[in-house]
Amino acid sequence: MKRKSSTEPKLQVQNRKIRSKGVSQWNIAWRRFKKNRAALAGALIIGFVIFLAAFDALIAPFPPNATPGFYVGEARVPPSLKYLFGTDRLGHDVFSQVVYGARSALYVGFGAAAIAMSLAVLVGLISGYYGGLVDNILMRTTEIFLVIPFLLILLVFLKVITAIVPSGVGGLSIVMIMIGVFSWAPNARIIRGEVLRVKESEFIEASKALGASKRRIIFKHVFPNVLHIIIVLTTLMIATAILVEAAVSFLGFGDTAAITWGQQLQLANEAVKEAWWEGVFPGLFITLLVLGFSLLGNGLRDALDPRLRE
Amino acid sequence: MIRYIIRRILYLIPLFFGILIIVFAATRVAGNPVQLMTTQNPHITPEARQHLTEYYGLDKPLYYQFFIFLAELFQGNLGNSYALRGGIAVTTLIGDYAWLTFELQLAALFFSLLIAIPIGIISAKRQYSKLDVTVTTTSILGTCIPIFYMGIIAIIIFAYFLGWFPAGGAHSILPERYPFGSYALDELWHMALPTAVLTFATLAPIVLLVRSSMLEVLRQDYILAARASGLSERSVVYKHALRNALIPVVTYVGLYFGAMLAGAPITEKVFNWPGVGRLFVEATTKLDFPIIMGITIFITIMTLIANLITDIAYGYIDPRIRVE
Numbered sequence: 001m002k003r004k005s006s007t008e009p010k011l012q013v014q015n016r017k018i019r020s021k022g023v024s025q026w027n028i029a030w031r032r033f034k035k036n037r038a039a040l041a042g043a044l045i046i047g048f049v050i051f052l053a054a055f056d057a058l059i060a061p062f063p064p065n066a067t068p069g070f071y072v073g074e075a076r077v078p079p080s081l082k083y084l085f086g087t088d089r090l091g092h093d094v095f096s097q098v099v100y101g102a103r104s105a106l107y108v109g110f111g112a113a114a115i116a117m118s119l120a121v122l123v124g125l126i127s128g129y130y131g132g133l134v135d136n137i138l139m140r141t142t143e144i145f146l147v148i149p150f151l152l153i154l155l156v157f158l159k160v161i162t163a164i165v166p167s168g169v170g171g172l173s174i175v176m177i178m179i180g181v182f183s184w185a186p187n188a189r190i191i192r193g194e195v196l197r198v199k200e201s202e203f204i205e206a207s208k209a210l211g212a213s214k215r216r217i218i219f220k221h222v223f224p225n226v227l228h229i230i231i232v233l234t235t236l237m238i239a240t241a242i243l244v245e246a247a248v249s250f251l252g253f254g255d256t257a258a259i260t261w262g263q264q265l266q267l268a269n270e271a272v273k274e275a276w277w278e279g280v281f282p283g284l285f286i287t288l289l290v291l292g293f294s295l296l297g298n299g300l301r302d303a304l305d306p307r308l309r310e
Numbered sequence: 311m312i313r314y315i316i317r318r319i320l321y322l323i324p325l326f327f328g329i330l331i332i333v334f335a336a337t338r339v340a341g342n343p344v345q346l347m348t349t350q351n352p353h354i355t356p357e358a359r360q361h362l363t364e365y366y367g368l369d370k371p372l373y374y375q376f377f378i379f380l381a382e383l384f385q386g387n388l389g390n391s392y393a394l395r396g397g398i399a400v401t402t403l404i405g406d407y408a409w410l411t412f413e414l415q416l417a418a419l420f421f422s423l424l425i426a427i428p429i430g431i432i433s434a435k436r437q438y439s440k441l442d443v444t445v446t447t448t449s450i451l452g453t454c455i456p457i458f459y460m461g462i463i464a465i466i467i468f469a470y471f472l473g474w475f476p477a478g479g480a481h482s483i484l485p486e487r488y489p490f491g492s493y494a495l496d497e498l499w500h501m502a503l504p505t506a507v508l509t510f511a512t513l514a515p516i517v518l519l520v521r522s523s524m525l526e527v528l529r530q531d532y533i534l535a536a537r538a539s540g541l542s543e544r545s546v547v548y549k550h551a552l553r554n555a556l557i558p559v560v561t562y563v564g565l566y567f568g569a570m571l572a573g574a575p576i577t578e579k580v581f582n583w584p585g586v587g588r589l590f591v592e593a594t595t596k597l598d599f600p601i602i603m604g605i606t607i608f609i610t611i612m613t614l615i616a617n618l619i620t621d622i623a624y625g626y627i628d629p630r631i632r633v634e
Contacts, residue, residue, distance in 0.1 A: 144328035146565075147617065149572035149609045152590060156336045156602055159594050243456055247576050250458050251591055269462060269580065273477070276466045283459035291454040298450075 029228075032303040039299020045292030049285075053102040060096035064259060067091040076275045086277035088267060098282050100259040105242050105289055108176045108260075112241035115180025117187060117234045124191025125226075129199060129218050139192070145185035151247065154182055158253045171255025179244050187233045194226045201225075228304035235297035239290045246286050261286045311625065318621045322614050330383075333606045334376055337599040343392075344368060366392070379603075388607070389600035394593070400604035404586060408608070410480055411585030414501060414577070415570045418508035423563070426513045427556075430520025435547060437525060445517060452514025457573070461507050461580035468503055475503040478582030504581040512566065519562060524555040557628050564620030568613030 033039055052059060062068050069075045069083065069091030079086040085094035127138040157178050162171065198204065199222065207217055248254050249262025256263070261282040268279030337343065344362045348354045363369050367378065382389065388400035433445040469477035480500050482488055488496040527533065528551055536550045537543075574587030582588070586605050593601035 140324060140328070143325055144332065147325055147568065147610065147613055148329050148332060149568070149606055149613065151572045151575065152602075152606050152609065153332065153336055155575070155591070155594050156333075156606075157339070159597065160336065160339055163597070239454070243454075246456050247458065247573075250456075251575055251579055252595070265456075265458060265462065269458070272462055272466050273470050276470075279459070279462045280466070283456065283462065286459060287451075287455045290456075291451065294450060294454055 029300075029303045033299055036299045036302060038295045039303070042292045042295025042297075042299060045288055046296060049102050049289050049292065050106065052099050053106050056099045056103060060093075060099040062093045062096040064096070064100045065092070066096070068093055076271070076278075078275075079277050085281040086275065088264075088275065088278045089271060094264070094278060094281055097259055097264055098261065098285055101261040101264065101282060101285065102289075104172060104258050104260040105245070105286070108172060108179065108245040109238040109242040109289075109293070111173070111176040112179040112183070112245070113234050113237040115177060116184040116237055116241070117230065119181070119184035120187035120191055120233070121223075121230055123184065123188040125195055125218055125222065127188070128192040128195025129214070129222060135192075139189075142185045142188050145182065146189070148182075150182055151244075154178055154244070154248065155251065155253050157182075158248065162253075162255075172258040172260075175245055175248060175254055176241075179241050179248075183237065183240065183244070187237060190233060191226060191229060194229045195222055198222050198225045228300075231304065232297055232301045235293055235300055239293035239297065242286065242290055242293070314625050315622055318618055322618060326610065326614060329610050330380070330607070331376075333603055333610075334379065337603060338372060338375075343597060343599050383607070388604035391593075391598055391601050393596045393598045394601065400600050403589070403601065404604055404608050407584060407586045407589050410583060411571070411574050411578070411587060414504055414508065414583060414585065415567070415574065417501065417505045418512055419563070419567055419570065421505065421509040422512040422516055425509070426516035427520055427559070430517045431524055431547065431552065431555075433517070434521045434524035434528065442521075446521070449514040449517045452510060453518070455511075457507065457511045458576050458580045460511060461504070461577065464503055464507050465580070476500050478580075480584050504577055504583055507580075508570075508577055512570065516559065516562070516566070520555065520559055523558045524551060527551045527555040553627070557624070560623050560627060561620060564613075564616045567616040568609075571609045571612055574609075 057063075067075075067090050069077060069087040071091075074083070075087055075091040076089050077083060077087050083093050083095065085098060087093055088097075123138050123142065127135045127142075158175065161174055161178070165171075165174065204217060204221055207221055212220075245254065245260065246262035246265070249260045250266045250269070252266055254260055254263055264282035265279050265286075268275070268282070272279060344359055344366065348359060348362075367375060370378070379389075386401065388404075390397040390399055391403060394403065429445055433442045436442050465477050468475050476482070476499065480497055481493070482496055482500075489499055528547075533546060533551055536546045541550070574585060575591045576587070577583065578585045578587035579591060586608070589601065590605045592598075593605070
């Protein structure tokens, strides 16, 4: 579909010089994306959190894990000018901790999504393109990962692995890897479906007729045509990974050495009655960031889907 | 139809075995469980460790342990707990906790379907109206709020500030506090808040699904034909469109229910609800592997049954599926 339209302007360019640049796929997508206010808001939220994470030490009034309120009798005090979001039981400044949590959330979100999507793309491409026995084996494996009680298995693996790994060794990375390893399955299935659709196109048949190798067809022809789905799924996967990390930390299976929003909610959960501010603010940031990635993902889906093009 | 059902059941068997292998691997990936459980105990002697290892049959080769586990599983035996209530049988323990989990999750699923389907339909019928925008925005927001955060907010507002509902647990401690002295009413009163939160969380994705599915169906030619032949709008939407629009919803309900059960630890932790989810968290913290495996298998079986029911319902609604 896309190829057909892009050949004509190219021929024109060769015959006579045209000053204006040709309109690429990405130009069109960007034009559509710009019009989508919800998606722009999502990008803005993500930008804001990335800003927080990048300059956390400058933004936060107190150093990480500092307990400014502890010795001066200001533990668990409500929000004020000195402590914007109040302090918790140990006198941590909730605002500072929330700012430092941004980096953990982004780290786990991007990292887990990278792992999950690499696996998903690999499985989806191979399964969809080769078909037959390979497809059968890969899809049965995918189904196992789809039906398995994801959170339960994740908790067990985290608990067991942190029990054998000496404490302090990359706890947050373990959480990230585990989330990635267990959440590729739904994405692999969607990518496979898309590959199956692309595989039937005429241009694939044409390159087959020209004698292109299977690997070349997969990476040079199929992959670019499912890339838009992969981008959308990656964005949504980041949102899911952030939610899962928060849940895992909330249940007490996260990295206790790291500062994460989920962890803050876990501590807050013990004292919601006395100190509502301990939980309300970190949770707000989780929601905000997840919302940002969801809005961006939905916006990208609308902008990039060639079938929705007018 | 019967052949279709049998085919679906046969199809679930390898799935079940695959999951069993992963669950088993999860509990053994770090080596001997006794070693793990006793690292915190300074008083344990190597002899005691050896004795425990032999007692639980953990000195046998892995494949042997796995076959023993399978053989016991098919006799309905999930082993005994390592740590809880003096080595109570896992099946008994699950039996004690399972109903409370089901009660909560099923109620939430029921209410969310009851609310989500009409809302999704109305929203689709008036696409881009103010109502539609409100519904979609709220639903997208609903999918982004972590359920435990929603729970904490609900507890702060409804349990502490307003004092309408208890903050946690399934029953009042003192029988004098039962509403009208009724044990059942007390449970319902405790259930209200977690059910409401869980319903809202489950509701959001279903609303979006019903809406998009309905929109797609309403655009099809046969709907145009139905309208052209002069059928009332009501009949077009509720009779002709709805039946096809619900097909994707039916397929998702099974998956949702599985995901809800697997997510039980979260809700049950927030509301301190004594179900299998909370039990699972407790067992995992203590590395009580028989309980961990027992609950995981139990939830897997429930998920597979939910999927099977979904498949059957799917085959019933959509005749094309039956003849693959």
